[in-house]
Amino acid sequence: MELTGRDLECDVLDRLVGAVRAGESRALVLHGEAGVGKSALLDYLETQSAGCRVTRASGVQSEMELAFSGLHQLCAPVLDRIAVLPPPQREALRTVFGISTGPAPDLFLIGLAVLGLLSEAAEHEPLVCLVDDQQWLDRCSAQILAFVARRLDAESVAMVFATRAVAGDLAGVPGYPIGGLHDTEARRLLDAVLTGPIDAQVRDQLVAEAHGNPLALLELPRGLTSAQLAGGFGLPGAGTIEQSFVRRVNAVPDETRRLLVLAAADPSGDDVLVRRAAERLGIGAEAAAAAADAGLAEFGTRIRFRHPLVRSAAYRSASAAERRQVHGVLAELTDAEADPDRRAWHRAQATSGPDEEVAAELELSAGRASARGGLAATAAFLQRAAALTIDPAKRSDRALAAAHAELGTGAFDSAADLLAMAEAEPLSDLQQARADLVRAQLAFFTNRGNDAPQLMLKAAKRLETIDVVLSRATYLDALSAAIFASRLATPGGDVIDVAREAATAPRPAVMRSADLLLDGTAMYYRDGYAAGAPTLHKALAAFGTDVTVEEELQLLWMATTTALRLWDADRWEQLSRRHLQLARETGVVIDRALALTSLAYVSLFAGDLDAAALLTDEVQAANEATGGNLAPYGRLALAAFRGDRTETLALGEATKKDGSRRGEGIGIAFAEWSAAVLDNGLGRYQDAAEAAERACEDARDALSVMLVPSELVEAAVRSGSIDTANRACERLGEMATATGTDWALGVHARSLALVSAGDTAERLYREAIAHLDKTRLRVELARAHLLYGEWLRRERRRTDARESLRTAHGMFDAMGMAGFTERARRELQAAGAAARKRVVPAQSELTAQEAQIARMARDGLSNPEIATRLFISARTVQYHLRKVFTKLEITSRSQLDRVLPP
Structure with missing residues (x-):
């Protein structure tokens, strides 16, 4: 495959696939404007990947709200390797892909599972993963694939993304900008596609307007007559590439245009579904042939648009009423059992105004997305559901639920917008309490802010007459936030103020360890050490016996720090x-x-x-x-215990500066x-x-x-x-x-x-x-x-x-x-004596990561266990262990004990 004017780019890709064949891993982001040739470069890489397994995915703009759709595209060809993953990772993937049901997995556990899956798939032959139009991936897929790309090391896996601009998810992944062609190469490409003579002035104008964009050079001359090309008489302004596609879509027969709109509205590429919908709309079979003749789309076993911009241009060519019509037909024909979420999304797009039935269906889709760990999709479904809701109370409920989901994804700006949407209507006491809690969590998650304790107190106070259990849990969260803020807490929100308020919290009929933890902590800060210690001892003695695993996870940080404050070394370690x-x-x-x-x-x-x-x-x-x-609290204390003055002071200054900026006063004390x-x-x-x-x-x-x-x-x-x-x-x-x-x-x-x-x-x-x-x-x-x-x-x-x-x-x-x-x-x-010096085995040849892996292997961890702890693949662990054995001149893990410090 030869690409005009892309010698440098092709050389980069050739070297990338060569490195992967040699057992290394690579990640690369090709970024540039639409039509600049990113997809063509991915095609080139695919043709050059002989001897490698290739898997490919493409983002689709209308699929951005369907959780894990892009990830499923990429992983489906290698799912035969899922059985060899560690059980937690295997079950996480089975859950997100709907193979089995289970608790919603953490996003980064899914990332580790995908990393492991791709690594296993590359065991027998190198694997090349291509992701086109990354900017249109659903958010869950985008986050996970970027995570995997950053963690690749020695798996014989390549991940190459094509995107318009390097977004936050891809920060840290090596990038390569794809610019326009030089004028000489642009003229050569233009001449290669022209079928007749062209005036030099016209050629220069087309080259100038294309700005070296290959797709523009290929598409802009289309629709120009021989006379216009030959002499430039009446030559129209070429405009943008997308405008060019819009003109071409509008130039085909109306039935063909309507078929293109229909195909653009359904991202699945399912030819059977689109043909059935076309029949329902009265569009004849010949419309597909005209679309192919115009070079816009091919209707085979799957529908393929010539370029994603064609899909966009086709969809834009339709009126709002026409779009609603095609989405309505697609919703009717989409199987409610097999694909309920896509059906719900089509129904939402087909709705011209508020519709409680559709909103309720979207809410169910949000529940399914949440069960699979797709918090971004959960938020998207709930946000759309809120927009379609007539009843103000229900609209606020859905907006608050969407905001809570966005908190889990780290999309804090979106969470703030949804919170504002919820508060646009009068809220009930429960809703206002939930809104206060979201606002407090926003403050705490974004910077462990010194205003978080007061916001949590406000929520806890409001919840007292509504939900005693949630109120008490929120008071405990407020205490945690106040401990983090410590000396930097805003007036009224320091730990002593919070303790005074928490001490007045209504008590439940049955006191559990969580309740004792709240009461004891409040007394500890309000009344002094001796006052709180007995209750805190009781709380820790009962802890873990009367709470769910989810509650235990939420409480363990406070329980652990309580054991430390009580000087209970055994329970501190145990917790x-x-x-x-x-x-x-x-x-x-x-x-x-x-x-x-x-x-x-x-x-x-x-x-x-x-x-x-x-x-x-x-x-x-x-x-x-x-x-x-x-x-870096751990690194800070470790440097101090080691006696490393330079590192301790440097980390200490950074921690104090960052703590002051974020309102995290505990960092200053540490x-x-x-x-x-x-x-x-x-x-x-x-x-x-x-x-x-x-x-x-x-x-x-x-x-x-x-x-x-x-x-x-x-x-x-x-x-x-x-x-x-x-x-x-x-x-x-x-x-x-x-x-x-x-x-x-x-x-x-x-x-x-x-x-x-x-x-x-x-x-x-x-x-x-x-x-x-x-x-x-x-x-x-x-x-x-x-x-x-x-x-x-x-x-x-x-x-x-x-x-x-x-x-x-x-x-x-x-x-x-x-x-x-x-x-x-x-x-x-x-005192008149000399100290014996300890002889430490040499390991200076090891890199930091090699030493880290070697110590874990020495301590008995398996490769998958080490991989999980370090967010890398098991194959990378094995790769580094081989280097460790060579450098330390040993042949097995059992010998690590004698060459590493005890």
Whole structure:
């Protein structure tokens, strides 16, 4: 296949298919104006893909509201490989394609499933996936295919999109602009299609008006007479390509034009359906031949328009009444059982005004789309249903439901528009509460905004007399939002204000763990730590036994942070693992980053920095794959524990800046606490004290109440601020008394020892070590040994000091906490002993991703499990493992343990 003037573009595509044949993967977006030749380049790539399997899909403008229609086109030829996918991914695809029923899958679980399916399809021969007119794909398909394109690596899969402009979904996918032909090539192409002589001036005018657009050069001369072409007498302005097609459509017999309108109105390309509809409209069989003779469309076993612009031009040529007529006939002939959603959409297009029957049918279609996980289609059906609804109350209901669906897709502007549509009519109390809730969720999802708590409070208050369960759940959401906003909350919306309001929430007849969690959290912030702790302990003890899985997922973040605030290390770990397990099992990606971050902190305090690094890598992969915006809380703490001053301060500044912009005050507290940990480890005590004081300067920061005081005590004592250290000790004492856990008692005893002297100090250090030794929090225990050893050295008990300091040094060194390791080494040296250096196996040759995959494989994860966690394919995992084995000179996964750090 030869394309005029496209040597460079063809070379790019040749190299792309060559790379795929060699086992690599590629993604490319060809973008340019309509008619510039993108489809022709896809055709060229298809002809050049000998030895590859090719699958193709095209967006159709009138199909943009039918969920997963484009995805089904692309995947249908390779669905024979669906059985080999991991069960959650397999069931997700079966659900969205209507093969089976099940809970609506998360969009990104579907994306992983498609990535796995294409990878499996490429196992025996490379796979080339072509997507034409991407700008007209349904939104669900567009999001998923863009996700897959960004995650391709080493699967022998190519994904090439043709689109008019690079939209948000395709951001990050390599692009290649397709421009017009140069004048010389444009004249050559024009001469190739002319059948008679042409005046040079006419040729120049046609070339100038076409602006190098190949389709314009092919189409603009059509309809011009020989005389016009030869001498230019009466030559009309050529206009746009689409205008040219409109002229050509209007030039055919009226029956043929009406047939083209009918075919344009049905995107399925089903020749049987269109012929039956034509008969119903009195259009004769000869109309199809005239359309083919005019080079506009072919009516065979499937209907094919010469170009998508022909479809658009044909549809535009019809009057509004004519369009309604053809949609009405198509709706009558579309099988209500086999294709109810397409039938509902045709009926909607056939309606000239409000129609409750059609609106109700669209609402049913929205329900089916929602069950398949197609939130974008759900919103589109509901939006159209709302527009056709006569009754104001029903119209508002449907608009609010559509807005809620749009929240799930991340289409926040559309959600705001639908909210405005709902509020254009007087709302009932329930509707107003739902509207308040949508507005609050908009604020929270877009920037975790500091106005979200007040908006949620407003919704919760309104719901009190309507739905007590939903009201209480909304109060708990308001508390969560206020915890995120913390010091940056707007007046009246800080966590203490919210707690006061939540404490007045009506109580249900039967109190469940969720209710205890709400009441305890409200008391905790309103009345103090000791007041809320008993109820919160009861809530956590019962948690998970009296809630559904869906409710559990919604509550787990609050439950997990509550366990942390109660110094309950065992339940903190248990709930963090449960949160991540549920997020992975259900495929709910929005929860995954929070769950991973929580478990990363559990691992950090347990001294397993390697595991924490894996989890923070997963958070980063999830954010990159899904466009998530969770601050890098895990990476920030990991850098501080490692003693990496450059990275800690850089991440801290970025987190504070981003938190201030978004109204997420908790990020500021985390950044300052991380700086305090870092500087205590490095022995920069004045800096540590200043950071800790900044971290706890606002009582609304939950973190400042719990984690910061012990850092402040240590830094303040070392920098001579004893009064500050005593006040921080008092706060720790209140918590230790109220909760009574070994963690709280150990940290309090350790801190109290710092401000004590003589036998009292020694007793407290020993008490701290005894308590912390009962936990799995090795970092806290190592710090107790270090402080005890430092105290012993200052007491001139060098022999005892060396023993304690060696223990601390060995623990810190094994954990990879370089700052604290060096501090312990200096103290050991001052005590007259040398520290042994740990030998770490070399792995510097590994890339970051290879090291990440190697650690997961070492820890026993299978390739599909690693792939799911990192949002890549199992074949890519295997590809990287082969490189790891070569670089580390090993031959199996079982040998990873001896060449990687423990």
